[in-house]
Amino acid sequence: MPPYETTDIPAAELEVLQALWDKSPATVRDVLNELHNLGRQLAYTTVLTFLTRLEQKGFVKSDKSGIAYVYSPKVSRDKVSRSRLEEVLESFYDGAPGPLVLQLMREGKFTKTEIGELQQLIDDLDAKNKRRKRS
Amino acid sequence: MPPYETTDIPAAELEVLQALWDKSPATVRDVLNELHNLGRQLAYTTVLTFLTRLEQKGFVKSDKSGIAYVYSPKVSRDKVSRSRLEEVLESFYDGAPGPLVLQLMREGKFTKTEIGELQQLIDDLDAKNKRRKRS
DNA sequence: AGAGTGCTACGACTGTTGTAGTAGGTTTTC
DNA sequence: GAAAACCTACTACAACAGTCGTAGCACTCT
The missing domain is CATH 1.10.287 (Helix Hairpins)
Incomplete structure (x- = not known):
């Protein structure tokens, strides 16, 4: 594995991850509801897709505890924000x-x-x- | 036109735009050379493609002055950096x-x-x- | 004038992102 | 115990991103 994991997360997936940070641990439906509360309308399956992709990329994990999978972030908001900021810093402010x-x-x-x-x-x-x- | 133009530029195009900010006004070849200097290996036609796309999106303009087109940015580095920073601010620091x-x-x-x-x-x-x- | 060199237009191809439907299993509820 | 509600797996598909090749035109050098 690379020593420094870059946290390159596409916008739509990031929205989902943000909701997860707020509500974790959360099921797909929890995340969906949170997104709806924030005014973001997405289909249930869309959220599921994003969570699956995030899991494949290693940014979240899931446990099948009861009836549904319960998702949690594996990467902290801080880490990601830091990395985003770093990118801007590198690209535009010479670091x-x-x-x-x-x-x-x-x-x-x-x-x-x-x-x-x-x-x-x-x-x-x-x-x-x-x-x-x-x- | 929208009052606040978002400057959503994909990473690879941004690299080209950065080179253009440094060397403007510049031909495709100028930009290519600059990128090579920075250690970024791209084919001539790739750079051309990106410049064309940037032009379609309104971020650069071109004049056919002599033999080749000469490109210049239409959007300032400051504007874009500002907008990038703003995004990070919004997403992670609540603005x-x-x-x-x-x-x-x-x-x-x-x-x-x-x-x-x-x-x-x-x-x-x-x-x-x-x-x-x-x- | 033929060979090379450089330029642009256009097409192409792969992978990713954004978004969702369908099918089929499980659980809850009358 | 049938119907309704939920859940996940799989598939799909258009748009966009990243990358470049080819073809054909213009200029240049000898």
């Missing part, structure tokens, strides 16, 4: 998070709490920087 | 940039200059925040 962060910051859509945390993080970075310079 | 920025910051891969700029931006945000509060 460096700095410019991206700066761009987002300039738009300034942050809560007060977040600003506090940001400040804190900057202080830390700053401190680390100083330490490194001195050593 | 709020805060958590994403915080996550990236925690990994701390920033240059000293960037840290300075970040500090500056935070100060601004902070000031704005205070002003708003006072008013």
Whole structure:
């Protein structure tokens, strides 16, 4: 197996996986209902197809516990989001998070709490920087 | 036309578009060479196909100036990167940039200059925040 | 003017994605 | 115990993505 699994999941399958992340463990019908709640209309069998494909690709697993199969994610939302972000970073920002962060910051859509945390993080970075310079 | 054009460009076409952003205006051969330089081996006709498809989709334009067609992007790298980022934001961060920025910051891969700029931006945000509060 | 070189148009082919129907088994419900 | 509801397996199929080959035209060099 490759050392770093890329998480290349097509859009429609990802929607299903997202629903599964929210409702896991879940049957096909659970996922279907969740999707319906979110305004996404799909046929039962379509959801089944996607879950099957996701399972083949190793992103979810299933157990036949009672009457129906129960699905759970095998990959975390974090992992996938991270990998998605990484792709954007690689493709457009040359892999460096700095410019991206700066761009987002300039738009300034942050809560007060977040600003506090940001400040804190900057202080830390700053401190680390100083330490490194001195050593 | 829709007010907000989504920039949904498949991976392989995007690679070509990236090369075009770097070398524009460029002929098919220019793009091909650039791709080869980047270690991406594609046939001449493949690149041609992608450029044609990109043109059909309205992402690039071409002028027959001399012997060969010369291609230029019609959509800016910024626009596309923005839209890509937005997708990730929507899918995984509920549309709020805060958590994403915080996550990236925690990994701390920033240059000293960037840290300075970040500090500056935070100060601004902070000031704005205070002003708003006072008013 | 013939040989090579380069360009575009068009077609083609395989795999993947998006979406769903049907068939046939199991479970629940009157 | 028959009918209704559910479940999965399998099949299907159009559109799109990724990749390129061939044919034919234009230009270039000798």
